Amino acid sequence: MDINALxxxxxxxxxxxxxCDIQAVYVEPDAMAHLRELCSADRSILIVADENTYRVAGAQTERYLEGRTAARQIFPGSPLLVPNEDAIEAVEAKADGITKIIGIGSGVVQDLCKYVSFNRHIPYYIVATAPSMDGYASSGAAMITGGMKVTYSAHVPAAILADTEIIRNAPMEMIQAGYGDIIGKFSALNDWKLSSTVNGEYFCQQIYDLVYDTLQRTVPLAKALLARDEQSIRTLTEALILVGIAMAFVGTSRPASGSEHHFSHFFEITGILRSKPYLAHGIDVAYATVLTARIRQKILAARFPARCFHMERTEYEQEMHRVFGPIAQSCIDLQDKMGRYGQERAQTYLAHEEEIRAILAECPRPEEIEQILNSIGLSMDAFCSVYSPETLDQALHDAKDLKDRYTVLWMYYDLFGMEALEA
Ligand SMILES: [Zn+2]
Ligand SMILES: [Zn+2]
Structure with a gap:
């Protein structure tokens, strides 16, 4: 797949x-050499990185900038950088008079650069240090503001540079995470199709196929990725960038993010709220893809009811406060705005039953997803050792409340209410 043609x-x-407004993508050895020509007109460049990413790619990046660096914002390597108000402020404080921002890193650094670059109308480039997530080419900046995980629509980077020698040597967990983020597309694409049938939401078969083909090309790479095979790492990185371009093509993250991402956002948000550990984004997504596959199987085995489950308002509010504490009201407000709790979807499900069942059956079965995860060295046991059965149960019922998007989690709620998954 030729990304630059796309x-x-x-x-x-x-x-x-x-x-898509991205001008250039380079995934190759010494990709940063292109900065010399890309930045030839810049006089004041702001570098954003953390200690770890700066250590692996900072010197090489700056060598090609030939003295054009005007400021640097290097965050500590630990604890994990959170893209919140403080981090935004730290970058904004150095953005005056800057003609270009170059983010060196993966997820959080890029989201920060994207956010500040958009607000301040300064173009930004990405120097990727790990093939760990699909956000490089996307226009959405996943931030944590007011304690909520909010994806702001911002803009795409003007260029993405990934030195295959650097990303090949990224921590294995980050390679697994990138692979996991791609495996999550089985679930995301399925949710997109489901919502187009249930809600008449916009759907594009061509973009669906583009992401699905990318997913199919990535699945068999697991073994070679574990061996850090350069060509496979390159294919994975291109797959992650391509999925980002697919999001830019439709203007939302719909082709790449569904119920499996709601689970991962739930773990991240509640982890931060409760000071509990959570896994790398793509790894949570990968495991959650097994869970959402189980959800689809349970729905497929059930009879579609004549009337959906409905929770009493007071009971619902209690549940939100119990699970989300300080951010409960934001969730309630969001869902009041969406109005899904007040709707009765039973007739829609029954009217489209055959089609809905066919869509749900298209997603691989949980055992198949689990096998794919095993092939890259991830096991459900490791996942269950991080999150308690109670947390998983809460995520199943309440992750949907963090988001405005309809996914199979809503269908689960409609059919089974607060019932546990294994019941
Ligand atoms: Zn993701
Ligand atoms: Zn289209």
Whole structure:
């Protein structure tokens, strides 16, 4: 797949223009050498990194900037950087007079750069240090503001540079995470199709196929990725960037993020709220993909009811406060705005029953997903040792409340209410 050809845009009949403002993507040895020409007109560049990412790629990046660095914001290597108000402020404080921001790192550093770059109208480039998530090319900045995980629509980077020698040597956990983020597309794509049938939500078959093909190309790479095979690492990195471009093409993260991401956001948010550990984004997504596959199997085995489950308002509010504490009201407000709790979807499910069952059955079974995860060295036992059965149960019922998006989690609620998954 030639990513740079894709950047020119994709003709389509779906009615949504598939264009992307990224100008260049380089995934190759010494990719940063391109900075010399890309930054030739810049005089004041701001470098954003953390101690770890700066150590692996800082000197090499700056060598090609030839003295154009005007400021650096290097965050501590630990504890884990959180993309919250403090971190935003630290970057913004150094953005005056800057003509370009270069983020060196993966997830959080990039989200921060994306957010500040968009607000301050300063273009930004990405120097990728790990193939750990699919956000490099996306326009959404996943931030944690007011204690909530909020994806702000920002803009895409003007260029993405990934030195295969550097990303090949990223911590194995980050490679597993990137692979896991891609495996999550089985679930995300399925949710997209489901919502288009249930809610008439916008759907594009071409973008669906683009992401699905990328997913299929990535699945068999596990063994080679564990061996840090350069070509496979490159294919994974390109897959992650390509999925980001697919998101830019439709203007939302729909093709790449569904119920499995709601689980991962739930673990991250409640982990921060409760000072409990949580796993790397893509690894949570990978494990959650097994859970959402179980959900689909349970729905497939059930009869669609004539009337959906409905919770009493007071009971619902109590549940939100019990699970989300200080951010409960934000969740309640969001869901009041969406209005899904007040809707009765039983007739819709029954009217489209055959189609819905066919969609749900398209997603691989939980055992198949588990096998794929095992192939990259991830096991459900490790997952269950981090999250208690109670936390998993809460995520099953309440992760949907963090988000405005309809996924199979809503269908589970409609059919089974607060019932446990294994019941
Ligand atoms: Zn389209
Ligand atoms: Zn993701």
């Amino acid at each position: 950047l020119a845009g994709l003709p389509c009949t779906c009615g949504h223009p598939h264009t």
